[in-house]
Amino acid sequence: MSSFLEYVPGTSLLHRMNPVAKLAAAALFAVACFCSSNLVFLAVLLAVGFALAATCGMMRPAIGLAKAVFAFSLILAVVQILTTSSGAVLVELPWGYIGTGSLLAALTTVVRLVAAAIPLFLVFYVTKMNDITNAVVKVLHVPYKYAFTFTSTIHFIPLFMNDMKGIMEAQTARGVEFDAGGIVRKVRLMVPLCVPLLVSSVRKTNSAAIAAEVRGFNLRGVASGYKEYPFAGYDVAVMAVAIALVACAVTLGIVL
């Protein structure tokens, strides 16, 4: 089982697509989500996101991600419910009211965030980090240092999560009960662990920087990458569909 945002080998269409096309399509998909407030359209996009995850065998990580984004977007949704007074009155508040419109707006926010996140995260599960770096350098001419910094950040997320898990297991072995009590207690127990995690993270990133440097990091240029990243017919088709989705979202935003 792979870690969070870690590449999972495979041969699906999403795996085979050009990394730049995948990134562009995922970004356009997210743009489409933010261009429309039509709940039905957003629900369709959400379904498309899950369908994409299913085609490359990433349904489980997609559901996990959706749950995480859902939890985060709930905070926004609550704020929206309490601050947006519209539609039929359901609950009176001292500063306004909670109405059917408030609930609809909150639901739209939740669906929008989950729908936008799934394809973006999916890109990292179906693309080797090195391919993303090399492709954006070769195709988009992004300076290698920036591309490497971005992908290294993603590369380190699962490593740091593993470190945190290791520290927590070590603490559990010494009697700390992370699984007892509520979320507040768990967070309170985890805060002191951030210091050793930070120390080990700084050490790891420093070592990785040195390791990259002793293997010629500073000599790398646009043409250094060994692999080529040509665009295939399906790359163009997927990007065209993504552009069409943005067009649909904009049209729905204007018409409705």
Add this chain to the structure above:
Amino acid sequence: MIEISNFSFKYRESDQPVVSGIDLTIPDGAFVGITGAAGSGKSTLTYALNGIIPHCYPGDFYGSVVIDGLDTCDVVLTDVSQVVGSVCQDVDSQFVTSIVEDEVLYGLENFGVPRDEIEGRVSRALADMGISDLRDRVISSLSGGQKQKVAIASILALNPRVLVLDEPTAELDPASSQAVFDLLARYAREHGTTVVVVEQKIALLSQYADLLVIVDEGRIRFADEPAKVLEHSDELKRIGVNCPRSTTLMNRLRAEGLYGGASVRNVREAREALKEVLA
């Protein structure tokens, strides 16, 4: 040729030099083993050899380290890296990609190895380390030993003139450790590569090294042929370096006047020596 002259180094955050007064000459193609107790300055010595000191760790650097005519203080780290290939102690933090193949490719791409050579070098390095079947694997899914082999393969692919390895077999079982040393020795022979290995397993070092260096409290205590260094097994024990039991046994027999030959490095040599004693 590597020439270390009167080298001392004090990390910025420490009060005392970690290594001091190091003088060492390593001829081309030599296989050098460096060992010593924990905290004796072995790793610092390797950092000096691969240019990480003074380029990445700030501190007070005295003396000189010259590798193939390059004074490591006068050139940038990238220049040193084109001569010296390094495998760090913590291989996990050495990886800059997430797939085995990409990791081996990384240095080759950076150093501008011609495209038609790259595939051959990747395949050969993986085959040499016996990990061809791991080529498409995600690095985080590998065992500690497999990761160490990937780290070594990614450096071997660069065909460096000098190889500096800091505890390359730390996570390997005895058979795999022996296999790695076999490979390093063969590789050094075939390519005329100078190999410097820091290792705790003195039995392995003494079996393969032409020159065995013992570091104690930042200074070189012994630097000689393994058999000659092993003659000092009692002193080595005092400074935290445990010799193989067979070596200690034969040294005691020598002290008792029962054996007059050279120090033995392993059980096989001890058995041969004992046969002579008993004959």
